[in-house]
Amino acid sequence: MLVKDVMRSPVVTVGPEATLEEAYRLLLERGIRHLPVVAEGKLLGIITDRDIRLATSHLNPKGPCPTCAKVEEVMTQEVVTAHPLDPVEEAARVMRERKIGSLPVLEDGDLVGIVTGIDLLDALLRLTGVTEPSGRLEVRLPDRVGELARLTGYLAGRGVNIHSLLSYPEDGDFVRAVVRVNTLETHLLAEGLRREGFDVLWPPKKPW
Amino acid sequence: MVIYRDEYRLYNFGPDHPFSPVRLEMLTSLLQALGVWQPPHSPPEASREEVLTVHSERLVKRVEAASRGERVPDLEHYGLGTGDTPVFPGMDRAARVLVGGTLEGARRILSGEKRVLQLGGGLHHAQYDRASGFCVYNDLSVAIRHLTRSGLRVAYLDIDVHHGDGVQWIHYEEKEVLTLSLHESGRYLFPGTGHVHEVGRGEGVGRKLNLPLEPFTEDESYLEVFEALVPWALRAFRPDVLVVQAGADAHYLDPLADLLLTTRAYERLFRLILEYAEAFAGGRVLLTLGGGYSLDGAVRVWTLLYHVFHGLPLPERLPEGWLLVWQERLGRPLTPTLHDPEAPYPGIPRRPEIEKRNRLTLERLTELVSPYLLD
Numbered sequence: 001m002l003v004k005d006v007m008r009s010p011v012v013t014v015g016p017e018a019t020l021e022e023a024y025r026l027l028l029e030r031g032i033r034h035l036p037v038v039a040e041g042k043l044l045g046i047i048t049d050r051d052i053r054l055a056t057s058h059l060n061p062k063g064p065c066p067t068c069a070k071v072e073e074v075m076t077q078e079v080v081t082a083h084p085l086d087p088v089e090e091a092a093r094v095m096r097e098r099k100i101g102s103l104p105v106l107e108d109g110d111l112v113g114i115v116t117g118i119d120l121l122d123a124l125l126r127l128t129g130v131t132e133p134s135g136r137l138e139v140r141l142p143d144r145v146g147e148l149a150r151l152t153g154y155l156a157g158r159g160v161n162i163h164s165l166l167s168y169p170e171d172g173d174f175v176r177a178v179v180r181v182n183t184l185e186t187h188l189l190a191e192g193l194r195r196e197g198f199d200v201l202w203p204p205k206k207p208w
Numbered sequence: 209m210v211i212y213r214d215e216y217r218l219y220n221f222g223p224d225h226p227f228s229p230v231r232l233e234m235l236t237s238l239l240q241a242l243g244v245w246q247p248p249h250s251p252p253e254a255s256r257e258e259v260l261t262v263h264s265e266r267l268v269k270r271v272e273a274a275s276r277g278e279r280v281p282d283l284e285h286y287g288l289g290t291g292d293t294p295v296f297p298g299m300d301r302a303a304r305v306l307v308g309g310t311l312e313g314a315r316r317i318l319s320g321e322k323r324v325l326q327l328g329g330g331l332h333h334a335q336y337d338r339a340s341g342f343c344v345y346n347d348l349s350v351a352i353r354h355l356t357r358s359g360l361r362v363a364y365l366d367i368d369v370h371h372g373d374g375v376q377w378i379h380y381e382e383k384e385v386l387t388l389s390l391h392e393s394g395r396y397l398f399p400g401t402g403h404v405h406e407v408g409r410g411e412g413v414g415r416k417l418n419l420p421l422e423p424f425t426e427d428e429s430y431l432e433v434f435e436a437l438v439p440w441a442l443r444a445f446r447p448d449v450l451v452v453q454a455g456a457d458a459h460y461l462d463p464l465a466d467l468l469l470t471t472r473a474y475e476r477l478f479r480l481i482l483e484y485a486e487a488f489a490g491g492r493v494l495l496t497l498g499g500g501y502s503l504d505g506a507v508r509v510w511t512l513l514y515h516v517f518h519g520l521p522l523p524e525r526l527p528e529g530w531l532l533v534w535q536e537r538l539g540r541p542l543t544p545t546l547h548d549p550e551a552p553y554p555g556i557p558r559r560p561e562i563e564k565r566n567r568l569t570l571e572r573l574t575e576l577v578s579p580y581l582l583d
Contacts (some may be wrong), residue, residue, distance in 0.1 A: 133287075133333065133340045133373060133399030159291035163285070183292050184341050184370065184398040185226065187464050202396065203466065204423075208553050 003091050004084035006123045007105050007113035013038040016072035020064065023071050024052045034102040036111055039073045043104055045075035055092050081106045082115060090125050091115055107168065128180065129164025135186035137179045138202035139193065143169065150175060154196060158189065178200075211309050212236070212248035212327040218302035219328075221294050226464065227342040229338075232328065234507045234534060241530035242511070244520055248327065248385060251312030253305045254350060261357075262349040262378050264337035267333075268300075271344060271457040275300035287339040302363055303344040308330065312349035313494040314354045322491045323482070325517050327510070330453045330498030332372040340374065341398060347527060349378045349495065352451055356384045363447035363489065364388065365438065367477060368455025368498040369465040371402030375453075376416050383411040386445045392458070392467050393420035404573045407580070414580020417441055419573055422562045423466040427473035429563045430458070433475065433570045440574070442488035444581040450489040452481055454513055455498030459505035460553055468556070470548040474509045478516040496575055504542050511546060521547055 014023050023035055027049045037045040038129060050195045056066045070151045082091050082103040091103055095117065105113035125131070141147040148167065155162060165182040170176045181188065190200045213495060239245040259268055266286075273280050274288055274295040283289040295304075306329045313324040331343035339345075352362050352375070364379075366389040379385040387520035394400040408416035421430065442450070447556035456474070458467040485493035495517070500506025508526075515522050525545055535542055543549070556562070 130394075130400050132400070135398035136396060136400065137410070161290065180400065182290055184464055185292065186398065196280075206553075 001088045001123055001127065002084065003086045003103075003105055003115055004113070006119045007082075007084070007115040008119065009027060009105075011036055011104070011111055011114045013111065014071055015039060016044055016070065016075070018071045019067055020056060020069050020071065021066045024048055024049065024066070026155050027052075034114065034116060035071075036079070036114065037071055038111060041110060043079060043106065044071070044165045045077045046079045046102070046104060046125070047071050047075040051076065060116060061085050076092040079104055083107065084112060084125055088120060092120050095120070099193045109190060116124065127164060128166060128178075130180065131164045132180070132182065134180040135183055136180060136202060137177075137186055137189065137193075137200065139177045139179070140170065140201055141167075141177055142174035142176045143173045143175045147175070148177060151179070151193075151198065154193060154198075155179070155189070158192070160189065209321050209324065210246065210248040210325045210517075211313055211316075211328060213305070213309070215253075215302075215305045216328040218298060219306055220302070221296060221342070223293075225342075228501075228503075231500065231503060231506055234503060235327070237512050237534075238507060238511055238526065238530055239280060239514055241527040242523055244515065244518070249312070249316075251309045253301065254307035254311050254345075254347075255304070258311060258350055258354075259304060259345050261353045262336065262346055263281040263334075264547070267337045267339070271300045271303065271339070286337065287335075288344070291343055293339050293344065297577065299344060301424060307345050307347040307350050310351040310494070310496055310534060311354055313496075314351035314393070317355070317492050317494055318358055318360075322493070323485070323517065324494045325514065326494065326496045327514075328497055330368065330455060330496040332366060332368060332375050332453050332455075332498060333370070335373045335377055341370065342499075343374060346374045346378060348372075348375050348451060348453055351494065352379065352385060355449055355451075356382065360384075360448035361446065362386070362449055362451055363442055363445055363483065364451045364453070366453040366455070366498075367458065368453050369458040369462065369467050370398055370455070370499060371418065371420070372453060373399045373401045376402075376406065376418075379412065380408055380416060381410040381412040383415060385412070386417070386441065386465055387414045388417045388419075388438065388441055388505050390419045390421060390430070390437075390573075392423055392425070392465050395420070404569060405578060407577055412515070414577045415445070417573060417577055418425050422466060422565050424468055424556045424558065424562055425566060426468045426556060426559065426562075427470055429559075429566050430467070430469055430473055431476060432563070433566050435480065437570055437573070438480070439484055441577075441581065442484055446487045449492040449494065449546055450481070450485045452493060452495045453498045454478070454481075454495050454507040454510075456509035457498075457502075458501030459502060460499065460548070461502035461505035464499075464501050468553065470552060471505075471508055471512055474546060475516065475522075475547075477514050478513050482516065503538065507550075508543065508546055
């Protein structure tokens with residue numbers, strides 16, 4: 001999944017000469033929180049609802065006046081951006097590390113989209129496959145070549161379709177695999193997997 | 209009134225499939241052996257047009273073709289030909305026979321019958337253009353639509369251990385249908401839906417209620433949230449009729465799920481459902497079967513249902529002859545009493561935590577739907 005698959009386009013933008021009040025109204029009307037600042041097709045900066053609220057708060061007596069101050073006085077410059085072909089996990093990582101809520105997406109210097117934390121959550125939902133009717137299996141696998149293939153091979157052999165498969169490393173040379181499968185019979189699958197030597201964590205084994 | 213015909217057993221995915229017609233054979237033979245079986249009303253099968261009141265033409269066409277043994281390349285896209293819902297010859301008619309039973313129940317209610325027990329159906333996973341989870345056509349939705357088109361408000365109550373997703377999505381935007389599903393949380397169990405925040409859309413907002421329960425919920429916690437939620441919702445919605453999917457797979461012996469109810473909880477549930485029908489729906493209630501994949505558990509649960517439905521005294525032991533025949537046929541022992549033994553499984557150490565979480569889920573649900581439920 002790439003940034004171009006999850007980004008919003010076209011992007012709502014604002015010019016550097018707009019007043020803070022105009023920018024804030026635009027944010028409210030569109031129900032968004034991030035406004036790239038653009039002049040002649042080039043990205044100059046970005047301004048968020050929070051930037052405006054902090055700048056114009058009554059707790060900030062030296063703050064600019066909302067109706068006359070311009071966006072360019074308050075916007076963040078040297079914007080962190082993404083490319084349409086960046087993987088979504090890279091975008092998520094940059095946003096997390098820089099503690100920012102969105103990334104304008106640039107291609108050859110042109111603004112072609114924007115990706116926000118919400119878009120990344122939507123991406124996560126799609127990656128987990130929860131939108132299809134499915135049951136859930138959780139299996140702990142040794143972290144070595146061929147284990148995942150053994151698991152998916154077993155499922156294929158039972159005629160079970162996999163809607164999604166997520167895996168992540170666990171302590172002690174293990175990998176945790178979370179599989180969404182198109183069957184009600186996850187308990188019976190789990191029993192079969194246990195007989196094949198798999199460490200199935202969900203569904204649990206009943207003690208009777 | 210009880211609705212049943214032997215052709216229900218044509219709905220058969222094969223000998224190793226959990227949705228087995230043996231359940232009906234065992235159930236009806238047990239009721240006969242107990243001497244309580246009365247000749248049921250035999251329903252006609254539903255017509256193609258009746259099926260089309262809730263399903264797409266393209267789904268029905270594929271079911272018909274697969275039923276005739278034709279090769280259909282995009283069958284899996286429609287949820288058919290999968291491990292769970294394989295195709296078999298005559299599947300279209302077999303499914304229409306079950307739909308016909310539930311639909312006949314709806315017709316009987318409209319013509320003045322108060323209580324109807326349909327000994328089959330409950331295919332709550334089937335969606336508008338997709339078969340799913342053992343369910344080809346959605347008999348419940350066909351019956352519900354027949355009732356709403358006749359001007360009735362319908363409250364649908366689903367106690368199957370799996371979320372009643374098909375019925376919910378089919379009526380998701382309808383104001384006159386309240387759906388109320390208690391199930392093991394989709395976090396852990398098929399179909400993965402049925403979260404508290406699925407409350408309906410458009411005119412249907414606040415009329416679709418889901419109470420996802422923790423695995424290992426057990427009798428006490430289940431009854432606690434059921435008795436808090438169901439009468440509250442019914443009182444607010446004021447239905448004309450209650451349609452109930454009485455799946456038996458929340459039973460502790462069920463091989464596909466983990467809610468761990470015993471027959472004692474089921475007896476109480478069935479009595480409460482009839483009481484609620486009296487109190488909130490003018491006594492009108494249409495009950496169907498549903499999931500239930502432990503032959504031992506499901507057959508006793510539905511035998512209980514039959515007795516409570518007719519107001520019959522409950523037998524304690526099951527007839528010896530019946531037990532002998534079925535134990536030999538299945539090659540394993542069966543519980544000899546109608547009720548489960550006391551404390552039939554080891555204690556669940558996380559019980560207080562589970563009860564707390566279920567209460568919290570109930571609270572979140574009622575907070576979410578309260579603003580909408582009252583009309």
